[in-house]
Amino acid sequence: MTKKKLAVIGLGNMGRHMIHRLVPQYTDHIELIAICDRDESSLQKEAAEAGGSPQLYTDYRQLLEEVALDIVYIAVPPSLHYDVARIAFEKGIHVFCEKPLANSLEEARSLVELAEQADRIHAVHFSLPLEEPVLKMKSLLESKAIGEIRMMNLYLEFPQWPRAWQQNPWIASRQQGGYLLEVGIHWIQMIQQVFGPITHVKSEIEFPEDASKCESRVQAVLRLHDGTEIHLSGTDQREGEERMSLVIQGKQGTLALENWSQLQLGDKDAADMQPVSVNDVVSPLPILKQFIQLMNGEPGVTFNFHDGYNAQVVLEALRNPAEGFTDLVPSLRFHS
Structure with missing residues (x-):
């Protein structure tokens, strides 16, 4: 060969x-x-x-x-x-x-x-949609382990941005940096792959006085094609350790993907959350x-450039909020 x-x-x-x-x-x-x-x-x-x-x-x-x-x-x-x-x-x-x-x-x-x-x-x-914890999460959702999904919470919270290990000339810039662009894009794209299109976005975003610096705080609602809402909380001033997590609240239970790789399952009030093993999952990564x-x-x-584009549609709506919800459907590219 x-x-x-x-x-x-x-x-x-x-x-x-x-x-x-x-x-x-x-x-x-x-x-x-x-x-x-x-x-x-x-x-x-x-x-x-x-x-x-x-x-x-x-x-x-x-x-x-x-x-x-x-x-x-x-x-x-x-x-x-x-x-x-x-x-x-x-x-x-x-x-x-x-x-x-x-x-x-x-x-x-x-x-x-x-x-x-x-x-x-x-x-x-x-790669996030193909990681073992996400594949396991998807399997549990398909088997109705937490019942019908009521809502989700997405946390992109950091004690500082950029992190200490992540210093370069552009990662804190408003033009091409920030945690929404660097980290949020992974979660946006994973949500699109697992739950389907994000069709509407309502965002409130705060920037520092320095016009060259990236976002500091974000509060947003991402609405899926079926009406399910994902409430996003983002900050660069979190107390304690950073948190990058998706918490899925169902009628019979709660499923959480904490900090990329820690899958947890608990009751519908998110109490008594227990780790979920992913040892039975084989990833294609x-x-x-x-x-x-x-x-x-x-x-x-x-995930091809169509997928990259559709994630960028959501990203840009978050970074450039309008009054109320922005309808993303006219901008999304649906492909086989």
């Missing part, structure tokens, strides 16, 4: 994870032949640790022009996603992109169209494995 030629563009947390943790698992299928980051010292250091002999670039345009590729992994800041993906599609390259899909709804819509025109495989690196299967003409499970 001929190995697929991969380039990684951007060496933040996710780019480093790709070259050091994921790529080494699939060396029979892919070859890392180029890496790009504008910080040359970081580029040299990470390439040396990764091993092999990838070509090194500080300009992604030059890389995409000079290197023959099958797949590009985009892990640059959101404001650059559009340009990198656009060039890749023009070159006939498959695209695996970090979230969010783009830096605006207009860019996201255009990327969906470019992906369709290029007829290349395209995916956004959403990582997404890279699924992407490789698709490239090889095999079945694979990924």
Whole structure:
């Protein structure tokens, strides 16, 4: 089998994870032949640790022009996603992109169209719907373990933003940072996959006086296609440890996914919550494995640019509130 030629563009947390943790698992299928980051010292250091002999670039345009590729992994800041993906599609390259899909709804819509025109495989690196606790949660909901869902609460609460380990020039910016964009997008997309379309959003959002800084507080209601409401609470001033959780209140019980991976089940008043084992669940992750299967003409499970766009529709409604509920249906793209 001929190995697929991969380039990684951007060496933040996710780019480093790709070259050091994921790529080494699939060396029979892919070859890392180029890496790009504008910080040359970081580029040299990470390439040396990764091993092999990838070509090194500080300009992604030059890389995409000079290197023959099958797949590009985009892990640059959101404001650059559009340009990198656009060039890749023009070159006939498959695209695996970090979230969010783009830096605006207009860019996201255009990327969906470019992906369709290029007829290349395209995916956004959403993994939460395929994690074992979420798959178990979905199974319990389908078996009516808590009865009919009454409402949900989504908590995106942090003692500070960005976190201490998460410092970079853009992650606290209003343009392309903030916890809604960085963290909330994962939960939005997972909710869309598990519960169906979010069709209406009502949001109240507070920003610091500094116009360059991202959101501080968010209170919102996300309404599903069936009328179920999800009440969102977001802050960067939480007392104690951060909380990223979805609590689902049913007529006969409560199911909670706490801090990404801790699944809990309790009574309808959310009392006596007990951990739920997920040892019987098999996840198809990582997404890279699924992407490789698709490239090889095999079945694979990924979330494509349509899914990325639909998550961005909700994200932008949260970040740019209108009076009352915003109807998202005209903007959503429904696809098979």
